[in-house]
Amino acid sequence: MIPFDYHRATDVAGAVATADAREAVFLAGGTNLVDRMKLGVTSPDVVVDIGGLALDGVEELPDGGLRIGATARNSDLAAHPVVLRDYPVLARALLSGASGQLRNLATTGGNLLQRTRCSYFQDVSTPCNKREPGTGCSAIGGYNRQHAVLGASEQCVATHPSDMAVAMAALDARVVVRGPAGERVVPLVDLHRLPGDEPDRDTVLTRADLITAVDLPPLPDGTRSLYRKVRDRASFAFALVSVAVVLRVDGGVVRDVRVALGGVAHKPWRARRAEEVLLGSPAEEEVFRRAADAELAAARPLPDNGFKVPLVRNTLVSALRDLSLGER
Amino acid sequence: MDGDVELDVDGRSRTLRVDSRTTLLDALREGLGVTSVKKGCDHGQCGSCTVLLGGRRVVTCLTFAIAHDGATVTTAEGLGAGGRPHPVQEAFVERDAFQCGFCTPGQVCSAVGMLAEARDGRPSAVTDDLTGPVELSDDEVRERMSGNLCRCGAYGNIVDAIQDVAR
Structure with missing residues (x-):
């Protein structure tokens, strides 16, 4: 080192x-x-x-939402009574990530800013545009089973590894950032970037931008949420595919829906096209399938990860079905 | 750069000078001679280096010692009291919950931390009802212990040993 x-x-x-x-x-x-x-x-x-900055609090906001300190531990956040009661999608996402020992160390801000586990990014002996811009992408034409099917570029096909961030994307979380010019708020869905021709930049933050908190807005009564993660083994593994759904159905009709996907893109992927199909439509399986297909029309799988496209479709449809049937 | 760190390790106050690059794992093993803390993968994947840091289970390979001045560390060596092993350690012996023993100090520390988390009512990824009471089924124990690998494959007996203490 x-x-x-x-x-x-x-x-x-x-x-x-x-x-x-x-x-x-x-x-x-x-x-x-x-x-x-x-x-x-x-x-x-x-x-x-930044461990001594007392940024580890989790407190309810006057609007009914929740402010999560940047250094709140993943384990503590997953056990917070308000998260367990109101934001099960977030508790489930946190609990499905890493191991008990790692969740006791890992923090909210650090989880957001963790970097891809692409094996080429982590191996300094191989070319990687994210690690060393201009050297090429070893995953394109290499081993790319874990890689992106949405929003990738010719420069980089890495995925963002977080579970927590996928849940927060579906919750419309806002990231509070302190930088040299003062404080600003960045919607979580805008925090991470797509790779484009600058894959070395994971987020819109600059070096001296410090995440101090993440705010969750309150959810309307009757909203249900769920996180479903598919991986190669039952525990302690990154997602091949994951789905976060926040849903409110009233009278058999989808009144409010937010969907985010993990394991498929350079950032937590907010599935806006699927949401457009779902909103105002009957909460029925045929609609769920159309919604998934609408989102996945833009999928561009690589030679080793074509399985992710039907895996996303089936995981999303089953999550929507279970949530609308009342299962958490 | 170097820095001085004071640690309470297994009830003894210890002071050492560390390079900023030194992990807590290497500080314990190389600096203080606490060799029950094992270095397996050194990347947070195997759990062999698990200790209780301020009472909570953590891996020591992914954290810098210099960041833990004033911390309290309990290793497998310090779990017992009054000249007797900790109940989890006794259960591991009773249940033959190891073969080569390399992962065992980390397994034991992780189990002690995990049992405390469950007693506090903290759910896991396999808990059906997030807001209900925690009942430690075998599936719960396996999920909560997934951060500790055993290449000898003593998992079945490790679950039994932990259940002996949990019940």
């Missing part, structure tokens, strides 16, 4: 200023960052530890 300076931040402004002045990374739980530093994928001059 390349030597680095360790700086323990004592306030948010100081953390941002330190990161603005030097080639820095923020350290929270460290479960992905430390691994990348061991692998040589990330080599900062200074590590700014």
Whole structure:
């Protein structure tokens, strides 16, 4: 590992200023960052530890929503009574990620900013446009079973690995960011980028932008939500495909629906085309199938991951069916 | 850069100087000689390096020691009390819940942390009712222990050992 300076931040402004002045990374739980530093994928001059900034609270907002501190642990958030009661999609997503030991370290902000587990990105001996722009993509023409089927580019076909972020995309979460110019709010669905011709940029944030919180808006009464994850083994594995659905059905008609997909794109994929088909339509299987097909019309599978297209379709249809039938 | 770190390890106050790159795992093993904490994969995937950090189970390979000044660490060596092993350790012996033993200190620490989480009513990915009471079925134990690998394949007896303590 390349030597680095360790700086323990004592306030948010100081953390941002330190990161603005030097080639820095923020350290929270460290479960992905430390691994990348061991692998040589990330080599900062200074590590700014934000663990002492008291950003780990989870509190109810006056509008009925929830503010989640950036360093709230994944395990604590998944066990929070309001999350368990009102946002089961988020609790399920968190609990389906990583292992008990990792969830006790991993944080909200760190989970959002974890990087792809594309094996070529993590192997410094292979070309990778995300790690070293301009060197090429080893996954295109290589082993690409885990990779993207939606929104990829000629430069990069990596997927975002988070479960939590997929649930938050379906919940219309807002990310509170403190940067050198002050505070701003970024809709979670706009936080992560598609790769385009700059696959090295995962998000719209710059180096000194510090996520301080994630806000969840309240959900209308009668809303149900669900997270369904499909993976190669029963536990402790990244998603091949995952589906987050937030749904309100009244009188047999879909009154409110938000769908996000994981494991299929460079970012948590908000399925707007599927939502357009569903909204105002009867909550029936034929509609669910049309919605899934509408979203997947844009899918461009790679040689090894064509199975993801029917897997998304079937997972989404079953999730919509179970939710509309009243199963969580 | 170097920094001084004070840790409470298994009830003893220990101070050491670490390079910023030193993981908590390497600080415990190489710096303090606490070799019950095992280095398996060194990438957070096997669970061999699990300890209780401030009472919660964590892997020590993915966290820098320099970030834990003042922390309390309990390893498998420090779980017992009054000259006796911890009940989970006794159950592992009774149930023959290991073969080579390399993963065992991490398994034991993880089990102790996991049982506390379940007692606190925290659900897992296989809990049907997120807001109901937690009942530790064998499936629950397997899911909650999925961060600890055993290449000898002692899983069946590990589940039995943990269930002996849970019941």
